[in-house]
Amino acid sequence: MPLNQIAFDFDAAPVEKEPEMEPVVVTAVNTMEPSATIIDLTEVEEISEVSVAIIPKKTNKKTTRGRMSLKDMEAGVDLIEVPEDEVLFEKMYYPIGTVAEMFKVNQSLVRFWENEFDILKPKKNGKGDRLFRxxxxxxxKLIYHLLRERKYTIEGAKEFLKNNKKADEKFAMIESLKKLKGFLNELKANL
Structure with a gap:
């Protein structure tokens, strides 16, 4: 950018000078036709009217590709519907669809957890359908607790289950304390 010298004359009346404008390259593209028309407006000396149509860009919402946000995951933790032990042990086997509905997850996630964790050993019938005892x-439920509530990674949950042989007992204690807390909160609300 070249340097300009500015001189001030304080006795003279101020003269408003039209600011010099740098040429702006404006191109218009007509995308409605198969062959796009490009118009260069820099060579036009006088423009009496300019109409500009602003076309909003498509907002590229970040796709999660099936992954749940942590906020949604936390909200879904309380929504699992695994029946009490008495009701649960009435049946010998549960199909994978029923199990996935209990935990509000996809069947593919249950299959993935089956492949990752050695403690899950569902039976398979002649057709290959998984039947969970x-x-x-x-x-x-223990794996769900570790992954979704305590936010362990898959490797971290595997390590936890391997190192803590009494993980089932600790989990049962946590569940019974949650039930007790729920009962006491309900009792408090009724007072």
């Missing part, structure tokens, strides 16, 4: 459902 009540013990498997309880183990899934």
């Amino acid at each position: 009540p013990e498997d459902v309880k183990n899934l």
